[in-house]
Amino acid sequence: MPKLIEAHDLTKKFGDFTAVDSIDFYVDEGESFGFLGPNGAGKTSTMKMIGATSPISSGTLSVLGLDPTTQGPELRARLGVVPQEDNLDQELTVTENLMMYGRYFDMSRAAIRERVDELLVFAQLQEKADAKVEALSGGMKRRLTIARGLINDPELLILDEPTTGLDPQARHILWDRLYRLKQQGVTLIITTHYMDEAEQLCDRLVVMDKAEIVAEGSPQDLIEEHSPREVVELRFPVGVLETVSERLNGLARRAEILADRALLYTDDAEKTIHEINEAGLDHEAVLVRRSSLEDVFLRLTGRSLAE
Amino acid sequence: MTTPLAVRVFESEARWYRRVWRGSVVSSFLNPVLYLVAMGLGLGTLVDANLPEGVEGVSYLTFLAPGLLAATAMQTGAGEGSWKIMAGIKWTKTYNARLATPIGVPDLVVGLMLWAGFRVLLVSFVFALVMVLFRVAPLWQTLLAIGPALLVGLAMAAATTSFTVRIKNDVNLAMFFRFVVIPMFLFSGVFFPIAQLPGWLQPVAFITPLWHGVEMCRAIVIGTTPPVPVWISVSYLVTWIALGTTFAIGPFRKRLTP
Numbered sequence: 001m002p003k004l005i006e007a008h009d010l011t012k013k014f015g016d017f018t019a020v021d022s023i024d025f026y027v028d029e030g031e032s033f034g035f036l037g038p039n040g041a042g043k044t045s046t047m048k049m050i051g052a053t054s055p056i057s058s059g060t061l062s063v064l065g066l067d068p069t070t071q072g073p074e075l076r077a078r079l080g081v082v083p084q085e086d087n088l089d090q091e092l093t094v095t096e097n098l099m100m101y102g103r104y105f106d107m108s109r110a111a112i113r114e115r116v117d118e119l120l121v122f123a124q125l126q127e128k129a130d131a132k133v134e135a136l137s138g139g140m141k142r143r144l145t146i147a148r149g150l151i152n153d154p155e156l157l158i159l160d161e162p163t164t165g166l167d168p169q170a171r172h173i174l175w176d177r178l179y180r181l182k183q184q185g186v187t188l189i190i191t192t193h194y195m196d197e198a199e200q201l202c203d204r205l206v207v208m209d210k211a212e213i214v215a216e217g218s219p220q221d222l223i224e225e226h227s228p229r230e231v232v233e234l235r236f237p238v239g240v241l242e243t244v245s246e247r248l249n250g251l252a253r254r255a256e257i258l259a260d261r262a263l264l265y266t267d268d269a270e271k272t273i274h275e276i277n278e279a280g281l282d283h284e285a286v287l288v289r290r291s292s293l294e295d296v297f298l299r300l301t302g303r304s305l306a307e
Numbered sequence: 308m309t310t311p312l313a314v315r316v317f318e319s320e321a322r323w324y325r326r327v328w329r330g331s332v333v334s335s336f337l338n339p340v341l342y343l344v345a346m347g348l349g350l351g352t353l354v355d356a357n358l359p360e361g362v363e364g365v366s367y368l369t370f371l372a373p374g375l376l377a378a379t380a381m382q383t384g385a386g387e388g389s390w391k392i393m394a395g396i397k398w399t400k401t402y403n404a405r406l407a408t409p410i411g412v413p414d415l416v417v418g419l420m421l422w423a424g425f426r427v428l429l430v431s432f433v434f435a436l437v438m439v440l441f442r443v444a445p446l447w448q449t450l451l452a453i454g455p456a457l458l459v460g461l462a463m464a465a466a467t468t469s470f471t472v473r474i475k476n477d478v479n480l481a482m483f484f485r486f487v488v489i490p491m492f493l494f495s496g497v498f499f500p501i502a503q504l505p506g507w508l509q510p511v512a513f514i515t516p517l518w519h520g521v522e523m524c525r526a527i528v529i530g531t532t533p534p535v536p537v538w539i540s541v542s543y544l545v546t547w548i549a550l551g552t553t554f555a556i557g558p559f560r561k562r563l564t565p
Contacts, residue, residue, distance in 0.1 A: 014565065053406050053564050073409040081407040087400035091326050100319050104408035106310050
């Protein structure tokens with residue numbers, strides 16, 4: 001079966017700066033595919049090339065069987081895009097924003113009206129139908145932006161950091177909506193720098209760092225492949241962490257020293273804790289947890305996403 | 308039948324304008340009234356008292372009104388091509404939203420020009436009605452003068468747009484108005500014939516789009532003979548429109564679809 005998106009040696013340069021450095025990936029139909037990486041990793045540049053709003057510098061890219069370079073308008077007609085920054089018309093109402101956007105796709109007014117009713121229900125914005133956008137909360141604006149991206153019933157929805165800047169409640173509502181789309185068979189591409197988001201939403205993802213893809217797989221595969229099963233998180237009194245970091249290295253398969261704590265990657269947490277106590281390390285608090293995507297990320301890029 | 312892409316942009320501007328038109332309609336009516344009262348009637352009384360033969364053969368009010376029509380169109384065009392464009396690119400980012408749809412950069416620019424033309428028509432039409440109220444000229448003549456006003460407005464909208472899309476921030480726009488738009492407004496023959504200007508400054512007036520518009524509007528409204536043939540002025544303004552629009556597309560592409 002042909003892939004919905006296929007990229008080979010895809011590269012984006014801005015002058016001397018390489019934002020995306022010959023990456024390869026594919027996305028299958030109905031899949032929910034993620035680009036995970038810190039800010040500046042090249043995620044947004046990749047999204048813009050897929051969305052035919054930024055020309056590729058070199059390599060090949062095919063989206064829905066079309067060439068974004070030469071078939072931009074046809075391609076964009078079949079995509080939905082949810083940009084990182086809301087670019088709604090603040091002075092217009094929720095309904096007007098959707099009507100306006102539908103007209104860009106040359107949908108008939110009657111068809112748009114029908115679609116708007118469905119989308120307002122989907123985005124849980126029925127009561128805000130006639131409210132001006134500027135009066136909406138951040139979460140509502142995001143949901144409206146997603147609804148707007150769905151106006152043309154796209155075959156592929158591109159979401160660039162859909163939940164950045166939202167409170168936890170709003171994020172969960174949004175995840176729920178996106179999950180529904182996924183169940184309806186809409187192919188989703190999501191960029192994020194939130195691990196939990198990638199774990200929740202993505203069937204498969206690539207980790208990007210410094211313009212390159214450094215790993216690829218399902219969240220579970222990535223964790224299994226790149227990180228031991230368990231993590232022991234240790235906190236030390238101020239000033240102690242630096243002095244013990246050398247000794248920690250020997251106690252686990254791998255130790256990651258962060259600013260405020262040390263992470264020890266191990267296959268047997270109990271044994272590791274026992275050894276820590278034996279060694280007489282004067283820690284303040286200890287926490288055992290399962291390995292997560294965040295650990296994979298630390299392993300692959302050597303830095304915390306929180307920065 | 309599909310709607311041309313640029314028309315879809317026009318439609319969207321119209322939808323937005325439907326929300327915000329009230330303020331701009333009041334000012335497009337009040338502006339000409341205030342100017343014609345203060346300058347045409349107020350200052351005009353003094354001018355007419357000193358020039359029994361009139362300015363170019365007519366009262367100062369009659370001389371001034373068609374020039375102001377062109378000047379208002381020019382300012383409307385500059386307005387449409389400046390902060391509004393900057394906002395769409397930089398502040399509201401609504402142009403990015405449009406470009407994620409089948410609309411491409413040339414469609415966007417042409418659509419914005421169509422809209423600017425419509426705004427100029429609207430403002431000029433209101434101005435023409437005020438001129439009729441002031442008994443400057445009969446209705447049909449005044450309405451005909453909207454033609455050259457539209458050309459001036461579009462020329463200015465296109466030129467201003469291609470300037471706005473090249474600059475980083477709106478401080479430069481304020482400078483543009485202070486050092487380009489306002490001097491053009493004052494010295495392109497709207498308030499006095501450019502023959503009154505020092506000799507070296509007259510060629511500068513010739514190259515402004517406004518001067519060509521002023522002379523054509525005046526020719527239609529008071530029957531003067533324009534100093535250069537109408538076809539030259541029309542071609543000149545059309546060239547401004549074409550070049551301004553064309554030169555805006557490249558930088559728009561660079562900024563919005565890098």
